[in-house]
Amino acid sequence: MFDFIQNHILTLIIFIPVIGGLIILFLPERHNLIRWSSLIITLIPFTLSIMLYAGFDRSVSGFSYPGGLQFVERYSWIQAFNIELFLGVDGLSMPMALLCTMLCPLCVLASWGIDKGIKGYFFLFLLLETGMIGVFCALDFFLFFISWEVMLLPMYFLIGVWGGPDREYAAIKFYIYTLIGSLMMLLVIIYMYLSATPHTFDMTRLAQLGAGMEFKTLCWIVLFIGFAIKVPVFPFHTWLPDAHVEAPTAISVILAGVLLKMGTYGMLRVNYMMFPDVTFKMSMFIAVLGMINIIYGAFCAMAQKDLKRLVAYSSISHMGYVLLGMASLTEEGLNGAVLQMFNHGVVAAMLFLLVGVIYDRAHHRRIDGFGGIASVAPNYAVISFLAFFAALGLPGLNSFISEALVLLGAFQKYRIITAVSATGVIITAAYCLWTIQRIFLGKLNEKYAVFPDINAREFISLLPLGILVIVLGIYPHPILALMKPTVRFINNLITGSGI
Amino acid sequence: MEIITLQSFLIVSLILFLTGLYTIVSRKNIIGIYMGIELILNSSALNFASFSRFAGRGLEGQVFSIFIIVLAAAEAAVALALLLAVFKRQRGIDADKLNILKG
Amino acid sequence: MNIEIKEIVFISIVLLTIAPCSVVAFSRNILYSAFALFFTFIGTSGLYFFLDADFLAIVQLAVYIGGVLVLLLFAILLTKNIDDIKKTNTISLRRSITAGITVLVLFFSLFFVFLSTGWTPLNGGAAYPNGTIHELGRLILSKYLLPFEIASLLLLAVLIGSLVLAGKTVRQRED
């Protein structure tokens, strides 16, 4: 039994959610039963991913099999096209998979209040989880694409059916943006498949594709745009605030915590590992985009009146650090970028959960509509302070380390860009503190004289994240150690190809 | 100059064909349009027959002509039946008045 | 001398075929159009005689004039009061202009293509049989037997379908 689990651990992690979802569809329509069973179903992959974490060999690196990839499972799927169920993790995907499986049970907790179409909701949610983990673990490009697209459908419904007042617009906007990106990706994937001899979707083999530079650059740009829509990088970001604001709390958490990372993950996995030489040439371009994201996102966040919109724009800003770190092509920068992906996943999830808590009570999210909440809901305020301080990068909390690493790495290559980006830290501090001041401090808004403090369920959903924020802030080694060899490998690949 | 050549037959049938085309496009009356279709079919049959006559293309073309004529008759029968049904409903046979269904 | 008469007859038959076409296309009276069509069909039949396609000429007379045209006349008379006829065979001006331009362009391009194409003799320019009926019968009962049989099935289907479609109208009138 244990051996079986050990040998098929990734398959299990990926497919247990969707199978569980199907089971839920056939359960009797009792709300608590469905909630509890979803929670249990999401806890299974989480447990398994802890096993994955424990068994992960931190010393190997490389993008090949046999070689740097671990827990590899490889089954033939469609023979005619050489499509395989080819799964495996390395230092890049391991933290992401961990983040994803960890956030899902918390999101189930955050969705406790859903009562309309509850079966459908949890089925779609679990389908979404399968898709997300699938993207991070897939080593077959076709599987990668399928998983990428499979998330569209549940997202569309989750935002569209269970979202806020403007949900129809937000849902279709999200769908169209992502579909544009993914169809462009599809064309490139097919092209790469056809240029490989023999035709293959195996990502490790496609990484060795020898092709003309012009063609590679074109592929790189198209793929980059496809991923950039998901991140979202500046000109393609407009779907994000709408989707975030309209989505139910748990879905915002997933969006910010996992989906955005899929964009940068895709860039690292595909653009960086498969086209290192093009990446080397394009790094400046990525750095500029990162800088724009940081500054633009921060300024937009500052101007927001809606708390959720503010957090959404802060995500754009924080993802800018990831881009900047990636562009630096130094080990510090890349480590910082990957760590920032994980950290932002934790912090953004926390922030959205907190927004959800306040929205459940006040039924609005206008920042100006509150005041002095700290005095009536002290526990809530403390956790919120923690989250906002983490977001602004207070030393001792997790984001500080990753942002510092990013800036440190990037400064070695792009002095001006990094200097400009660093001002983003100040703007971020400004809007975070200002938000804290407006909501939690100051004169108590009489309307909220009776403001129920955070309850046990909400507390449990926030607690693990809070602990991570503090622990990783002091001791980032558990995550850093996972990615270091792989990051070094990527960096050598790219800098090596550039010479 | 020889007049009774393949080319002269082709041009006669081309004229028939194009008149038919013109009739189909410009007419509003269903029967008028249908006459255009008949002209086109007639010109195709003529074409087949002329090709079959000249330059050793065999009699297969004439077989095709016969089939075109037969099919034209069958189509005419269906057209008449449908025409009666349409007429019954709207008391007129302008194709433009088939306007419950807009394009 | 003989040849000249043949050519004159040919030209007049061509005119008999083509000239009524303009009536079909432009007349405002649908009955005139129908009668013009009658002449076109007769003219085509004459052209078949010139093509030595005797059987085809007879089929043309029998089926087209005896069948199709009669059906058309039926259609006209069943669906129109005679008074209306003069006004109703109208032409859409906008569409006729586009149609006219297309047709003219097509005419000139196809005209030159037809003249310039060689139409190479095939089968070593094999001689045309004297009297086609025998040969046609052989073809239809050997190589083209299947289409022949299928055509009969098609006619059966059309017969039944038309009966239902037309019968529906009749029945509704009775109701």
Next chain:
Amino acid sequence: MGNLESIRYFAPEGFLSVFIITFLIAGLLRRKTFSKSSFSCIAGTAGLFLTLILELCINTGYPDAIVIFSGMLKLDALSHLFKILCISSSILLFLFSYSSRETSDSLKEPMEYALLILSCTLGMMLLVSSSNLLMMYLSLEFLSLTAYMLTGFTDKNEKASEAAMKYLLYGGAASGIMAYGLSLLYGITGSLDYSGIHRFIAENNSGIILYISMIFIFTGLGFKIAAFPFHAWCPDVYEGALTPFTAFLSVGPKAAGFAVIIRFFYQIFTVRGEGDVLTVLGSADWPAMLAIISALTMTFGNLAALRQKNIKRLLAYSSIAHAGYMLMAAASLTILGIVSVFFYLSVYFLMNFGAFLVVIAVSNEFNSDEIEDYEGLAWKNSKGAFLASMFAVFLFSLIGTPPFAGFIGKFYLLLSILQPENPIYWLAVVAVINIIISLYYYARILKTMFLSRRQKGTALSGFERGQYLQYSLMAGLALFSIIFGIYWSPLNNISMLLENFIH
């Protein structure tokens, strides 16, 4: 092969012909029995099933093509597969008609209805295997004439006769133009057999006239698949005809039309060279023509679908767009292109029939085909939720989202168009843009059903006993849409039979 020896291979069609005549005679003798629409539908289904079984038994696994009736018909993988597709769609037409209240209410002459459907099927079967211009023209007309009559068959729907008339006028014009083109082709090559024409074109240079004749011929073929600009009949006919027949029309005859297009262009105007590379034979660059028409067709279909309010019209325009997608693969001039057309058609068979079945079920309830009546369908009761989620599966499949079969179909099409021998990049980009446009109107239906919280007043009845056939058909089609989206090797293996279609 001569006529007598051919009969053996002609068993499915022969059986169907005999069945039609027997059916007619039995129907005339026992009018009472046959005037029950259930009896006629079941009898017709049985006949088609037998035909299907005969087809499966007799015509499987030809290593080489067989030409029967002195070149009239060619039996090969193409004809075999497309015949199966066509017969299956006719069977579904019968089952749909049987389970649709609209149809069973308005059919006064079910025997004749069944008879025409059977004839229509015969027409399709002959059409997909015909390899002679005369046979092709005849069976095309056979199919068209029966389709005109079936369109106008109902008394209940006011629009039916008008639609049928319009169909006939457009169809007649298209087939006339096609006949003219055929006559030119005959004039150039002196032969009606595909093989003869192929031989002539391989040996002679025929000049521009060949291209002209090809364009005229494509008018008739394009009309059958509703390609732009020969599509104008399509929305009207789809809206006017009985919904089961509409569903059939969007799959069966379209499949037959594609089979003819493939056979016509690939068998006559293509040669297979070294390394399975196909090249155009003759002076006419038909792949370019098909590619342009394909781009126009899909763009036009999608743009026009955007502003439709009636679900049948919307599906009509969407079917135009899908024809455009498939034409893209036909234009690709690769063997995979042929395979892809069949693959896409079989997937399209599942999802489009499924979508129409939902439309039938909903119009049984509300007596309406307007999209606004679908408002809040998912939240009305369990049946509403069932219908809406089934519809969602089919619509997502039509959009081309994984994990549904529609995506795999689009994947094949894009794969064939990007094949290194003859890639048409611009067309791939046009297709992708079109898929995004199409998302918009499909999602509008989804939005109406799921996202809208306002519910239209009309209540929905619960599951009904008499409709279980309908529900299970729906669930089956949906299930296959998902299965083939996840594991499509079986369908791939079947489609790959077409690999050796051109020698």
